[in-house]
Amino acid sequence: AQKITQTQPGMFVQEKEAVTLDCTYDTSDPSYGLFWYKQPSSGEMIFLIYQGSYDQQNATEGRYSLNFQKARKSANLVISASQLGDSAMYFCAMTFTGTASKLTFGTGTRLQVTL
Amino acid sequence: NAGVTQTPKFQVLKTGQSMTLQCAQDMNHEYMSWYRQDPGMGLRLIHYSVGAGITDQGEVPNGYNVSRSTTEDFPLRLLSAAPSQTSVYFCASSYGGPSYEQYFGPGTRLTVT
Numbered sequence: 001a002q003k004i005t006q007t008q009p010g011m012f013v014q015e016k017e018a019v020t021l022d023c024t025y026d027t028s029d030p031s032y033g034l035f036w037y038k039q040p041s042s043g044e045m046i047f048l049i050y051q052g053s054y055d056q057q058n059a060t061e062g063r064y065s066l067n068f069q070k071a072r073k074s075a076n077l078v079i080s081a082s083q084l085g086d087s088a089m090y091f092c093a094m095t096f097t098g099t100a101s102k103l104t105f106g107t108g109t110r111l112q113v114t115l
Numbered sequence: 116n117a118g119v120t121q122t123p124k125f126q127v128l129k130t131g132q133s134m135t136l137q138c139a140q141d142m143n144h145e146y147m148s149w150y151r152q153d154p155g156m157g158l159r160l161i162h163y164s165v166g167a168g169i170t171d172q173g174e175v176p177n178g179y180n181v182s183r184s185t186t187e188d189f190p191l192r193l194l195s196a197a198p199s200q201t202s203v204y205f206c207a208s209s210y211g212g213p214s215y216e217q218y219f220g221p222g223t224r225l226t227v228t
Contacts, residue, residue: 004157033214035216037219043203043221043222044219044221044222045158045205045207045219047216047217047218050214050216052214091157091158093158095214101146101148101209101211101212101215101217102148102160102163102173103148103150103158103160103207103217104160105150105157105158105159106157107155107156107157108157
């Protein structure tokens, strides 16, 4: 069975600093997709970034980048130049070939950005 | 585009009552899903659909029914509510395939007393 693990229940970062949120996964499927979603206190789920298992380069979207280490089965999210508005829950999730885009989520990391 | 809409936003039920959570999308997405979010457990898949007339179970389907008569709508039915179904429910849709992001609705907060 596939599994996503986020070992950091909570993280603090100072404004303007970079922060890395950890995500490891377990699968024997060679084809999969990795996603990060942000959930602010208002509750909506916001898509941040996607990495495919066959992508050669790490994905980047503005201040977000995904540090994809396939051999280690990790897909850490890096947020550069943190802003107060980045305070939220962050979820790592993955899909697999043949699973009709069903997402398996980790338990999330709550990030708090401080002044 | 309205994206993915869900109604109601909040609902309180008594044990044993039934209700339907509504979900609609206007992006012509083939894939639609229902997730529940409980504290400390992330989101878990309840049911999903790969197109009109086709549905299947996810990780936690017990106590819930779905149907998909149109591409746009994917209602979730609770036949006999139980306190264990107190949760936040999210509907999502996507173009399908493992590389496409899912678009989430705003969620429905359900309390069963």
